[in-house]
Amino acid sequence: MADYRDDDRFTGRLARYARVGTAMGGLAARFAANRVLGAPLDRAQHAGQIRQSLGGLKGPVMKLAQLLSTIPDALPPEYAQELSQLQANAPAMGWPFVRRRMRTELGEDWRARFASFEEQAAAAASLGQVHRATGHDGRLLAVKLQYPDMGSAVEADLKQLDMVLGLYRAYDKSIDVSEIRHELADRLREELDYELEAGRMRLYGHMLAGEAAVHVPEPVADLSTKRLLTMTWLEGRPILDFKQADQETRNRIAINMFRTWYVPFHRYGVIHGDPHLGNYSVREDLTINLLDFGCVRIFPPRFVGGVIDLYRALRDGDQQLAVHAYETWGFKGLTQELIETLNIWASFVYSPLMEDRPRLINAAEKPGDYGREQAAKVHARLRELGPVRPPREFVFMDRAAVGLGGVFLHLQAHVNWYRLFQDIIEGFDVETLARAQGEALQAAGLPPG
Incomplete structure (x- = not known):
């Protein structure tokens, strides 16, 4: 079997710099000219220009821009709004190219290793x-093939995006996305490793084995490599197909989605960091298919303990416990005003879990903007209080909360979130979670978290 070593080729990176840099160069020149001449920056216009330039590109830069647009207050609202319109879909590779790539990954006889293999791609995205296909055992398979030179593309695109963000920071010193950028970069680099993704798929299969309403594909090891991932095919429909369904149907889907994301987090300290609409589908029996395990975050058990402590602190009005939770996460120099400000965002996230009654996740919010206004107010106040940099772990915690909140609003789900949450955290303690996490990682063949 060939080892396809294209992850960081100098020539590939130079070529990617040229393609992405051409698109960004004009924007940088206009930005610099405005600054030298003292002209005010029209943020809405500049954001639109960035979106138009990125819109003609494919690959990691598209995915990174989309991720940034969904993290509360990572970017000014004008930029988040524009970048959220980008699509991560990419043109599929043609069949001659696919044959060459499959031969590289599985050898000359690759076709004989499948009972059938469809020439036309079923889906194409930013990285692959x-x-x-069909296996010789009769199972339907999904064969995920990574595009070439993705390692070079990731590194080149990260540097180009740094340039754009750096230009903006030169205009507005109050915006600092450095920790967010580092967290996203680490996760994006991990997404290139399909062997790691296969391990995470096994991890989720283990963690959700007792959840009848969730389905996880199974990786097929002898048909997979570092850049080729073969797994069982899961049939389902997009969740937005159910927006006009009856209330009971929409509620059931929301309940299943809630457990899909939060059973792994609160019982194992693991979260799926990309609740994008394309990363799950719904079966006819309303159970959930969870897909794409490239973006997964494993948390120290004490971090999850802080999440539970803060919930209980807000519920019981226990400020000392809230301080303990924030300190557990790494906040230092906590003043009364800072604690009160942090509690604003925490109260927004936890509010649906506080009331023992069926309700919307938040009646005042819109699906595409869920949490953004609240987060912007909190982050603006944090900047006024001094250099407060939330822990990197918050990036995907916020993404999960905001992303799922948007889904629940799309569905207009009317659910008792309090009872759902209490069922998941019943009997929680950090030592139990640590043992469960260790056992799950071992079962999946992954190193300790």
């Missing part, structure tokens, strides 16, 4: 594409 998926083909339907």
Whole structure:
């Protein structure tokens, strides 16, 4: 089997710099000219220009821009709004190219290792594409094939995006996305490793084995490599197909989605960091298919303990416990005003879990903007109080809360979130979670978290 070593080729990176840099160069020149001449920056216009320039590109830069647009207050609202319109879909590789790539990954006889293999891609995205196939055991398979030179593309695109963000920071010193950028970069680099993704798929299969309403594909090891991932095919429909369904149907889907994301987090300290609409589908029996395990975050058990402590602190009005939770996460120099400000965002996130009654996740919010206004107010106040940099772990915690909140608003789900949450955290303690996490990682063949 060939070892396809294209993850960080100097020539590949130079070529990517040229393609992405051409798109960004004009924007940088206009920005610099405005600054030298003292002209005010029209943020809405500049954000639109960035979106138009990125819109003609494919690959990691598209995915990174989309991720940034969904993290509360990572970017000014004008930029978040524009970048959220980008699509991560990419043109599929043609069949001759697919054959060469499959031969590189599985050898000359690759076709004989499948009972059938569809030439046309079933889906194409920023880092690779998926083909339907059938195994010799009769199972339907999804074959995820990474595009070439993705390692070079990731590094080149990160540097180009740094340039754009750096230009903006030169205009507005109050915006600092450095920790967010580092967290996203680490996760994006991990997404290139399909062997790691296969391990995470096994991890989720283990963690959700007792959840009848969730389905996880199974990786097929002898048909997979570092850049080729073959797994069982899961059939389902997009969640937005159910927006007009009856209330009971929409509620059931929301309940299943809630457990899909938060059973792994509160019982094992693991979260799926990308609740994008394309990363799950719904079966006819309303159970959930969880897909794409490239973006997964494993948390120290004490971090999850802080999440539970803060919930109990807000519920019981226990400020000392709230301080303990924030200190557990790494906050230092906590003043009364800072604690009160942090509690504003925490109260927004936890509010649906406080009331023992069926309710919308938040009646005042819109699906695409869920949490953004609240987060912007809190982050603006934090900047006024001094250099407060939330822990990197918050990036995907916020993404999960905001992303799922948007889904629940799309569905207009009317659910008792309090009872759902209490069922998941019943009997919680940090030592039990640590043992469960260790056992799950061992079962999946992954190193300790």
